[in-house]
Amino acid sequence: MGCCTVLCGLKAGIGIGFAVVVLGLILLPAGNLIIQQAVEKESVLEAGTTAWENFGAVGPPVYRQFWLFDVQNPLDVVENGSKPRVVERGPYTYRTRYMPKTQIMPNPENHTVSFLLPMGAIFEPSMSVGSEGDYVTALNMAVAAGYKLLPPFILEAAIKMNNVSLFQRRTVGELLWGYQDPILKSTLGFFYPYNGTFDGPYRVFTGKDDIAKVAKIDTWQGETKVSFWNSTYCNMINGSDATSFPPFVDMEKPLYFFVSDIARSVSAEYVGSLDLKGIEVYRFKLPSLTLASPVENPDNMCYCSDPVVTRNCTMAGVLDLGPYRGVPVFISLPHFLHGSAYLAEAIEGLGPTEEHHFTYLDVEPTTGFTLRAAKRLQINMLYGPSSVITVLKKVKDYTVFPLVWLNETASVDDETAEMIKRELFSRMDMLETLQFTLIGLGVAGFVLCVVAHCVLSRRNKHV
Known part of the structure; x- marks a missing residue:
């Protein structure tokens, strides 16, 4: 009964790991699309966008x-x-x-x-x-x-x-x-x-x-x-x-x-x-x-x-x-x-x-x-x-x-450069980190659960 419970848990872990990997992979194109839409929105020359704010300013x-x-x-x-x-x-x-x-x-x-x-x-x-x-x-x-x-x-x-x-x-x-x-x-x-x-x-x-x-x-x-x-x-x-x-x-x-x-x-x-x-x-x-x-x-x-x-x-x-x-x-x-x-x-x-x-x-x-x-x-x-x-x-x-x-x-200037890095690249980096963290955790969990499942299944056969 205990072994069955563990095997079931490992199977669930395999499924969860696979799902996390898939989620991370989905976020790659989805994340890029999110970034693209955000940049395009802020690039339009109309009131309320970053481009409009820069357009009306004196600039460097x-x-x-x-x-x-x-x-x-x-x-x-x-x-x-x-x-x-x-x-x-x-x-x-x-x-x-x-x-x-x-x-x-x-x-x-x-x-x-x-x-x-x-x-x-x-x-x-x-x-x-x-x-x-x-x-x-x-x-x-x-x-x-x-x-x-x-x-x-x-x-x-x-x-x-x-x-x-x-x-x-x-x-x-x-x-x-x-x-x-x-x-x-x-x-x-x-x-x-x-x-x-x-x-x-x-x-x-x-x-x-x-x-x-x-x-x-x-x-x-x-x-x-x-x-x-x-x-x-x-x-x-x-x-x-x-x-x-x-x-x-x-x-x-x-x-x-x-x-x-x-x-x-x-x-x-x-x-x-x-x-x-x-x-x-x-x-x-x-x-x-x-x-x-x-x-x-x-x-x-x-x-x-x-x-x-x-x-x-x-x-x-x-x-x-x-x-x-x-x-x-x-x-x-x-x-x-x-x-x-x-x-x-x-x-x-x-x-x-x-x-x-x-x-x-x-x-x-x-x-x-x-x-x-x-x-x-x-x-x-x-x-x-x-x-x-x-x-x-x-x-x-x-x-x-x-x-x-x-x-x-x-x-x-330094202030504008820091603003660009903070408002644009830090968010892009955060999203990229999330994507690869999910993929990494998912792959690690998937592999560990598969290996553990195989080892436990083989041991049960010899008992």
């Missing part, structure tokens, strides 16, 4: 570091046609995007939300090598602009009348944010106007009807596409503004985002995983093909607006913003990284390196939030030979001349 500090190119031999260039020699001056650091989005207007009927992004810059002396009053010898923007926009004899007369040259000496603050130019009789600056202006308006999808569309841009400045480039493809507005992406990021697929500074969409490719304050992030990097010549990347043919300057559209590494900005400004990566070799070789003092000059995003894959990023761009202008303009008579060839390069960075 964003800094723009500037390195200006100080010309060391301006007279030698003008009088003898020598190669320009430059030295980097920087960083001069400003805090930007310190104001929250404004005019936030949900549009429930089409599952979008509109907003404006205020622009402003506050100088950070402790993060800079000097003051905004430091002097730098830089390319004269009025002369460079006039070279493309004005008849040569008019520009020559203006240069002589105002006693200016191909290069000018200005303070860092003037060059970045604006000064009164004697030739054009207007305010010029690398980033003028900036303070007190707005980027947008943007209208982005909330993800309410389709989470795969969350944060993707529907319209920018009221349009679903831009109109500056030579094809429908290049005028497309793809992806988000790079601050966030739809949840559950796939490392096998590129991330698309729109960069308003250059009025075009770009993509970033996965290059590896990193640890950021205890959080695993996927690093996505701007590929070298982004600014490749149309010879290497035919998709870029629609960005080639001047076959003469670009050597019949074979020049790599530079984007002509003339169609967008209305002035002959060219964007590249710092020091002409990934550009045609002759661009950097035309200027002494340049040395492009992947480590210091590439653009990247570090994205948390479950939520799709960008937790760290570095956007690196260089602003350039063009000048070339002229038989009329005195300061250009010694110039031998077209020169895309660097003015300044910037590194715009942002990184999640």
Whole structure:
């Protein structure tokens, strides 16, 4: 009777162990589904969600570091046609995007939300090598602009009348944010106007009807596409503004985002995983093909607006913003990284390196939030030979001349990182622990009961 009772108990234990294992196995997909639904719910841009709370907040500090190119031999260039020699001056650091989005207007009927992004810059002396009053010898923007926009004899007369040259000496603050130019009789600056202006308006999808569309841009400045480039493809507005992406990021697929500074969409490719304050992030990097010549990347043919300057559209590494900005400004990566070799070789003092000059995003894959990023761009202008303009008579060839390069960075702060780990990953870990604990206990109980049952049954047979 006792043995029968024990055997029955062992059989029950086997059944219970099996049931616990099954429960643990069921919880694996069920748990993943629970997590997915919870993340998707919190990712929708509507009142009460985590995404909405982050959307309306200022966010982590964003800094723009500037390195200006100080010309060391301006007279030698003008009088003898020598190669320009430059030295980097920087960083001069400003805090930007310190104001929250404004005019936030949900549009429930089409599952979008509109907003404006205020622009402003506050100088950070402790993060800079000097003051905004430091002097730098830089390319004269009025002369460079006039070279493309004005008849040569008019520009020559203006240069002589105002006693200016191909290069000018200005303070860092003037060059970045604006000064009164004697030739054009207007305010010029690398980033003028900036303070007190707005980027947008943007209208982005909330993800309410389709989470795969969350944060993707529907319209920018009221349009679903831009109109500056030579094809429908290049005028497309793809992806988000790079601050966030739809949840559950796939490392096998590129991330698309729109960069308003250059009025075009770009993509970033996965290059590896990193640890950021205890959080695993996927690093996505701007590929070298982004600014490749149309010879290497035919998709870029629609960005080639001047076959003469670009050597019949074979020049790599530079984007002509003339169609967008209305002035002959060219964007590249710092020091002409990934550009045609002759661009950097035309200027002494340049040395492009992947480590210091590439653009990247570090994205948390479950939520799709960008937790760290570095956007690196260089602003350039063009000048070339002229038989009329005195300061250009010694110039031998077209020169895309660097003015300044910037590194715009942002990184999640410690408090937010701890909140993400606490609210998201701790719950995921707890659920995972429960799943495997149940499976482990169930398997252990099942095996022990089976072994004990077999031993006891065999012993009973020999009694």
